[in-house]
Amino acid sequence: MSENPALLYITDLYYPAKGRNYYEEDLYITSQLKDHFNILIGNPQQALAFLDKADFMVFRNTGPVAYYQDYFNEFVKAVKQKGIPTFNSFDGKADMKGKQYLLDLFEQGFPVIPTINSLDKLHLLPNSDxxxxxxxxxxxxxxxxxxxxxEINNTKLEEKLIQPFIDFEYEVSFYFINDEFKYALYAPNKNKRWELKTYKATEEDLKFAQRFIQWNNMKRGIQRVDACKLRDGSLLLVELEDLNPFLSLDALEENSKDKFIENFVCALKDI
Structure with missing residues (x-):
């Protein structure tokens, strides 16, 4: 009998993500993890039925939980009650909890896209057409x-955010396992968000990204810091994905992909 721990791997293999194939990424990842763990793959909207069969859990490409928020809330509550270790841990302060953090970070002076939630704060945003x-x-x-x-003055803003439209050069994403930087990718054509190429991050880039990882202070997991590069060379945070970031592993060279999986396995074994 195998002594490998039982890993419940939560993913939605059927979610039609624009520009991404969730199922391809997760079939690849689980093919690499199966030599180290006994893997059970579960759908995020059926996960409660499998909690008693897992030693620990990986929460991956599940699609927006907004589509099944009540079930997700019940799931997280059950996971915490049973004390099941999860990767990512459900203690992030960023996208895991919605977009409130963009308002908070802007107010605190972090380098984020200026963000407000009411028209009476419009003067806080840079002038924009x-x-x-x-x-x-x-x-x-x-x-x-x-x-x-x-049109902005006639827009209903209940539970919505306002940001100025920013003419950036391109989007770039920084990927972390726990608090360690692993790789960066960017979209040279800003109109094709998911056509990514390897990006060589500078020391300044990494200081920018690490600042948000440190702010989030999540116990464990994979995080993706999405930013836009402005024409003056500076970066602004677009979002900090700390629940289930797509990894775009197919954009990496084989040795970089192997290294990431090796680091991922080590992080899971640490649990």
């Missing part, structure tokens, strides 16, 4: 819309 409206509890661009300067 267009604005981006986002749902406070949205994800994966759900409910996002672009409005003109003229």
């Amino acid at each position: 267009q604005y981006i409206i986002k749902l406070k509890n949205g994800a994966d661009s759900i409910g996002m819309e672009k409005v003109s300067k003229e």
Whole structure:
């Protein structure tokens, strides 16, 4: 009988993510983890049925939990009551809890895209001809819309955020396991968010990204710091994905991918 611990790997293999194939990434990851753990793959909306069969759990490409928020809340509560270790740990302060953190970080002077939640704070944003409206509890661009300067005053903002439309150079993402940087990818064509290439992060880039990882102070997990590079070379945070970030492993060279999986296995064995 195998002595490997039982790992419940939560993913939605059927979620139609735009520009990404969740199932390909998770089939690859689980193919690499099966030599180290006894793996049970579960859907995020059926996970409660499998909690008693797992020594610990990995929460991966599950799609936006906004689609099944009540079930997710019940699931997290049960996981904590049973004391099942999870990766990611459910103690993040960023996207895991919605977009409130963007408001908080902007107010605290962090380098984030300026973000407000009421029209009477519009003067705090840089002057812009267009604005981006986002749902406070949205994800994966759900409910996002672009409005003109003229339209903004007629926009209903209940549970929504306002950001100025920023003409950035490109988006870049920094990937961490626990608090250690592993790789970075960027989208040279900003209109094709998921056509990614390897990005060589500078020391300044890493200081920027690490600042948000330290702020979040999550016990364990994979985090993705998404930023936009402005024309002056500076970075602004777009979002800190600390629940189930897509990893875009298919964009990595084989040796980088192998190294990431090796680090992932070590992090899981530490649990």
